[in-house]
Amino acid sequence: MKYILLMSGTKPGVQSYVAWTQQDRDAHMAVLQNITRELTTSGEFVATQGLASPQEAKVVRGERGGMPVTDGVFPESKEFLLGYWIVDVGTPERACAIAGRISTAPGPGGVPTNMPIEVRAFASHPERKA
Amino acid sequence: MKFILMMNARKADWDEYAKWSKEDLQRNVAFMRAFSKELKDSGVFVATEALGWPSEAKIVRAGSNGEPITDGVFPESKEFLAGYWIVDAESPEEAYKIAARVSAGPGRGGESGNMPIEVRPVLGSHADLGL
Numbered sequence: 001m002k003y004i005l006l007m008s009g010t011k012p013g014v015q016s017y018v019a020w021t022q023q024d025r026d027a028h029m030a031v032l033q034n035i036t037r038e039l040t041t042s043g044e045f046v047a048t049q050g051l052a053s054p055q056e057a058k059v060v061r062g063e064r065g066g067m068p069v070t071d072g073v074f075p076e077s078k079e080f081l082l083g084y085w086i087v088d089v090g091t092p093e094r095a096c097a098i099a100g101r102i103s104t105a106p107g108p109g110g111v112p113t114n115m116p117i118e119v120r121a122f123a124s125h126p127e128r129k130a
Numbered sequence: 131m132k133f134i135l136m137m138n139a140r141k142a143d144w145d146e147y148a149k150w151s152k153e154d155l156q157r158n159v160a161f162m163r164a165f166s167k168e169l170k171d172s173g174v175f176v177a178t179e180a181l182g183w184p185s186e187a188k189i190v191r192a193g194s195n196g197e198p199i200t201d202g203v204f205p206e207s208k209e210f211l212a213g214y215w216i217v218d219a220e221s222p223e224e225a226y227k228i229a230a231r232v233s234a235g236p237g238r239g240g241e242s243g244n245m246p247i248e249v250r251p252v253l254g255s256h257a258d259l260g261l
Contacts, residue, residue, distance in 0.1 A: 051252060
């Protein structure tokens with residue numbers, strides 16, 4: 001069963017990450033890279049991707065005169081996707097356990113970020129309830 | 131340059147979608163299939179996925195011993211990812227044009243759904259954040 005683990009944050013959250021020390025960022029990334037390695041070894045890894053800063057985000061709605069209508073103004077409370085992991089696991093519980101590991105990745109001073117990770121099934125599940 | 135095109139919706143929008151007629155749903159799905167094929171034929175396609183219902187979504191946080199603590203209670207205003215496309219486009223403008231095509235996809239009664247599509251560059255590496 002494929003699940004996507006979504007890490008989201010607001011603009012102020014992204015700004016505070018940019019203010020971390022290089023050492024804190026390196027420790028954080030080392031744990032995430034370790035998780036990817038473990039998932040690759042266990043055969044559960046499908047894909048992972050980080051997204052660029054929310055400043056570069058645009059929302060597109062329809063077209064006017066053949067051109068897309070873009071908007072880049074978002075409320076402060078808007079949650080932006082920071083990155084995701086796609087895993088192929090045996091149970092939803094396993095997907096949640098992996099999300100829990102990601103949530104323990106260290107933040108400033110080595111304290112776990114405790115970031116909320118949204119766990120979502122892919123729509124192709126035959127067992128999915130409509 | 132790789133971009134992700136994200137279609138987000140609130141729970142109320144999903145409930146509304148569940149009420150569409152079979153004809154409306156088929157028209158929408160046919161559009162999405164033709165759209166994916168066009169992206170593949172033009173060489174910009176990287177990936178696309180549709181996600182399951184928000185009722186199945188969970189938020190996980192690590193507990194004090196690292197155990198997962200799950201929660202499935204979300205505010206009504208929360209936006210859920212409905213699906214995404216990753217495209218390899220020449221420029222942001224080309225990615226916006228592709229997003230506009232998705233946004234113009236048929237909704238109820240065949241009228242344009244005019245769904246907002248969030249367009250974001252994908253990171254090649256962490257260095258792209260300028261850190």
